[in-house]
Amino acid sequence: MKITQSEDTITAIATPAGFGSISVIRISGQDAFEKTDLIFSGKTSITQANTHTIHYGKITDDSGNIIDDVLVSVFKAPNSYTGENAVEISTHGSPYILKRILELLLKHNVRFAEPGEFTKRAFLNGKLDLAQAEAVADIIMARTEVSLKGARNQLDGLLSKKVGSLRDMLINASSFVELELDFAEEGIELISYKELSSKVQKIIIEIDALLKTYSFGRVIRDGVNVALVGLPNVGKSSILNYILKESRAIVSEIPGTTRDIIREEVSIDGVLFRLFDTAGIRVSEDAIEKVGVLRSREAVRAADIVMLIADVEQGMSSELLNEIILLSSEEKVIRVMNKIDLPHENNINYDIQISALTGEGMNAFLDLLKNKALGNSTYSEKSALITNARHYNSLQKAKENLSAANESIEKQMSGEFIAVDLRNAIDNLGEIIGEVTTDDVLNNIFMKFCIGK
């Protein structure tokens, strides 16, 4: 592994903001140890310390005032997260102390890290490929068992390995075409159209399989938005409360989500469901209700699943169903018939019938919800999985380019036409793991990271 140590040394607070017992400041770059020694005094100097050792000492300012007693962890290149010389300073968990130490470091020409810059350096030093680097952010944001597994799968390189091997197959196939082009004048045939077409089609099939994992992958990474719709008094709140009670893990809300729209987030068998309780979707005369109607419609439009709830007394409203299908689509709707504990005539206009009061049918209902969310995926934890829109788009483009190549092959067109499409497809796959990247792509990816990662 070739490590490039950045000339500029960067720093950031790595722990969440606020008061706590411990906070950690990260420093990485060529001069990380020397810069630390400028503000740290302990028994050993950091420059002299062994890698993966911890040193107690004091951070003092230029006037000799002690700012804090700290523990400094030393990581020597290439054995650090970034691959560079790196230091972690563990301080008392006081925002004021962190501020003072960062000010000192800035004074000594250590620069504030950009969001994701530590991970970006890890990527540039080959500690992680791009898909793995992206998984780091997903790991941090993972809030349920399933989403964590999906992100780990990616961090552990399952996707990278799969995409890398497809790319290798493609490079191999393409190399025959490229070689033939080099020897075009001699008219040597290294690979038959038939053989090439078979190779390309095989790769397309594999890419297709991977693309299909995205409906599942997206759900496990981002969760499922569920809108609850129904006429008044059909028991929406009872159903919501039942789900909240039954799902063993209620996921705590992220600060900043607007409480008046998201009602609750729950984890059902490790899958994150966001339940939106919509007030109503019909236009009303009342100005305040109008806002509610617009929000409700928005929630239905954005929902992955719409639960249309009716009760045995009022029956399923076909008007409401039609409105929902207009806003969403038929296959997203689950028609739920509630209150089957009450005397009722048979009615076939539902997908599931329940009683939120007695609990009858509720297990089947939760299973239906989960199956609707995950689709017919036969996901194995040991196989690669697409969870990220960027990867999906690159795979989609690779597939398009390969289809174009295959068309040229079937038309027995000249090698140049085929080669261009194959090259593009190779690049598309390379984008996913970062074999081919532009600064724009990198910046766009790491910008979304938190600072300090």
Place this chain on the structure above:
Amino acid sequence: MKITQSEDTITAIATPAGFGSISVIRISGQDAFEKTDLIFSGKTSITQANTHTIHYGKITDDSGNIIDDVLVSVFKAPNSYTGENAVEISTHGSPYILKRILELLLKHNVRFAEPGEFTKRAFLNGKLDLAQAEAVADIIMARTEVSLKGARNQLDGLLSKKVGSLRDMLINASSFVELELDFAEEGIELISYKELSSKVQKIIIEIDALLKTYSFGRVIRDGVNVALVGLPNVGKSSILNYILKESRAIVSEIPGTTRDIIREEVSIDGVLFRLFDTAGIRVSEDAIEKVGVLRSREAVRAADIVMLIADVEQGMSSELLNEIILLSSEEKVIRVMNKIDLPHENNINYDIQISALTGEGMNAFLDLLKNKALGNSTYSEKSALITNARHYNSLQKAKENLSAANESIEKQMSGEFIAVDLRNAIDNLGEIIGEVTTDDVLNNIFMKFCIGK
């Protein structure tokens, strides 16, 4: 140092709550290494690792699922914060991952730490005395340069050393009295009343000096509450804005403070000032204003300093001044005459005259504010300082007991009377540094800590 390793091993999240790059879980106790090995797999087992080394590996659950890749820092007794075997697990900064790892540890009979329990163990193991342990919490909460220095002063043991030496002097003096009691029948005199009185008085003087640092110490630890009072249009807002602009460091608000009462917190030369902008303190007919009046009065009552602001046009209102003195006290009031940029007759009813518009007099005004807050303290960073009400109260009690002892000495009363008061005073001093403590006192102190410290 005799280290007692607790049989029960405790754990807690040590970093602030939330999403971040890194979070840290602490484990301490006799079995900290063995417990960690139950969930951690790396190149080296933690039980075999050297102290102050860092180990990369994975945390896996009982089914072998990887929860996270982590760095484990190893601290062998007695060279850890608590003095016990201790481990810090540095994870990706995801609340979900922390939750999973804590669940695993609890399953393996590691117990959740109580607030301050790590520091309590450090105290019980003699790593810190009680005053130093209390300083740890103050260090974390320190929000300005001066408050940090005060807490460091205490953590570095200046107060403990001072109190310890006073206690030793007292034990020495008291030992003569106690010995005489043992040999009472023989009628041996080991120390004269005069000599004893001189020793006790010397200690009282030293305690008095220490007690006097509290007015300053409290200010540097807890900050200064300032109420701004004035008739409408005298320029309260302009003055407030000027202070906010001038004080180089605006201290960010702690979550949970009610924004409608506290207007702003600022650091002036490292001292924290809380500025309360009071609406008015006179009873009004308006129900809503009445609430404001009650709040304003409360702010004036609680204020360490009341700035009564007038302008040259309306002059200083003696009615308002009288009301404030009733709510507060004369020596807390600063009478500020604003708008001296306007043409005005001379008026002597003020302590300082300023123009918040032109800035005239504002530096002198800020100096006055600071001097009023700090009093006539001649505080040196190298001397002990009382910042904590508990310490103040114990010192006060010690002084009372010593005064009582001295009275008995002067009356030449029998040794028993003197001895009792001296013993009590020795205990009072011992309470400060934790030489004498009850479980109640300890629990009361550590309860106020955050969990994980």
